Amino acid sequence: MTTALVTGGAGFIGSHVVDQLVDELAFDVVVLDDLSGGFKENVNPKARFVQGSIVDYRLVTSLFDAYRFDYVYHLAAYAAEGLSHFIKRFNYTNNLMGSINLINASVNHDVKCFIFTSSIAVYGTNQLPMREDLVPLPEDSYGIAKCAVELELKASHELFGLDYVVFRPHNVYGERQNLGDKYRNVLGIFMNRLMQGESLPIFGDGEQRRAFTYIKDITPAIARSPLEPAARNQIFNVGTDQHYSVNELALEVIAAMDMPGRLEHKEARNEVKLAFSDHSKFRAAFPNSRSTPLSEGIRRMALWAKASGIRQSREFDGIEIHKNLPPAWATVVREEPVAAGARAEG
Numbered sequence: 001m002t003t004a005l006v007t008g009g010a011g012f013i014g015s016h017v018v019d020q021l022v023d024e025l026a027f028d029v030v031v032l033d034d035l036s037g038g039f040k041e042n043v044n045p046k047a048r049f050v051q052g053s054i055v056d057y058r059l060v061t062s063l064f065d066a067y068r069f070d071y072v073y074h075l076a077a078y079a080a081e082g083l084s085h086f087i088k089r090f091n092y093t094n095n096l097m098g099s100i101n102l103i104n105a106s107v108n109h110d111v112k113c114f115i116f117t118s119s120i121a122v123y124g125t126n127q128l129p130m131r132e133d134l135v136p137l138p139e140d141s142y143g144i145a146k147c148a149v150e151l152e153l154k155a156s157h158e159l160f161g162l163d164y165v166v167f168r169p170h171n172v173y174g175e176r177q178n179l180g181d182k183y184r185n186v187l188g189i190f191m192n193r194l195m196q197g198e199s200l201p202i203f204g205d206g207e208q209r210r211a212f213t214y215i216k217d218i219t220p221a222i223a224r225s226p227l228e229p230a231a232r233n234q235i236f237n238v239g240t241d242q243h244y245s246v247n248e249l250a251l252e253v254i255a256a257m258d259m260p261g262r263l264e265h266k267e268a269r270n271e272v273k274l275a276f277s278d279h280s281k282f283r284a285a286f287p288n289s290r291s292t293p294l295s296e297g298i299r300r301m302a303l304w305a306k307a308s309g310i311r312q313s314r315e316f317d318g319i320e321i322h323k324n325l326p327p328a329w330a331t332v333v334r335e336e337p338v339a340a341g342a343r344a345e346g
Helices: 012-024 057-067 088-108 141-160 186-195 219-227 246-257 280-285 294-308
Strands: 003-007 028-033 048-051 071-074 113-117 164-169 200-203 209-211 234-238 243-245 263-266
Touching: 003 012, 003 057, 012 028, 012 071, 012 219, 028 057, 057 088, 071 088, 071 219, 088 113, 088 141, 113 141, 113 219, 141 164, 164 219, 186 200, 186 246, 186 294, 200 246, 209 246, 234 280, 243 246, 246 294
Parallel strands: 003 028, 003 071, 028 048, 071 113, 113 164, 164 234, 200 263
Antiparallel strands: 209 243
8 A cells, every 4th residue: 555644734734635645545644743733633534643743853764664655745834934034943943954854764765756835935026927937036934944945855856866746835725724823824814813803904005916725726636746747856836826915805704704804904014015826837737626716715614614613823932033023923932932843834
């Protein structure tokens, strides 16, 4: 039987990939997640669950020794892009060094293919739409870490023969998104606040434009990617083509939740104003992929959010740099934040 490791498999994107692997492809799957951003109930019961961090290289090595994985799906990350400026050590420890532990183990154990969820954050402020052949110009610590892992995978393929597939997702949303994370996942933030009767915070004028991608449109392709010869050693933007302003998104969420809502504009933060990608390369390699309209995807997520209920937001208590920190993110300082090396990305 084909064996696979899925890091971050208790979280948002990761748990949906696990479902595809065990239910559709009949893989034998081990999930590694530290539950800092995911939830054990998200893990498919057909998968083996190991609670732990990718930062723990001894644990990582022991899992590779025990299971001899054919494929590694690396979806674990702390994906708060804007916050990453202020938690550089934490960001690079989890998003870069944790990834290196997995790459090292994959080379040493002859893994057949390493599937990595990167981010459009690697592009920075680039020409639009963003295409895979553009030179990456990341502008935040999160994007820099993701770009470094992409380069490491390319180098490991050339030197050691480790095949890989890289996906650069774009603002993925849907069922199982962590509603209680106030630093990322704007749709989850909006829905959670609406259920609590709170305003919807929007940084700046709200005219930032993004494409928002429904989770079940991309996870089948991610799961099947190592089985597609044309996908090997390639990078793919993955997501929808249609983009919206944050103001438009907020109104869509209010309508889908069928709850009274008020937009609250806050001081603008340092972020890319316009970000959307070209997906023609992805569609050529995965022609059967779906594209769910935003209103339909939000409606499905809203039904799930109401059934799941309110999630309490937790403060990130390991801010390393306070200079220019947006007031909404100000929190308590702690010298050594707990590692979140298997937190699921979204």
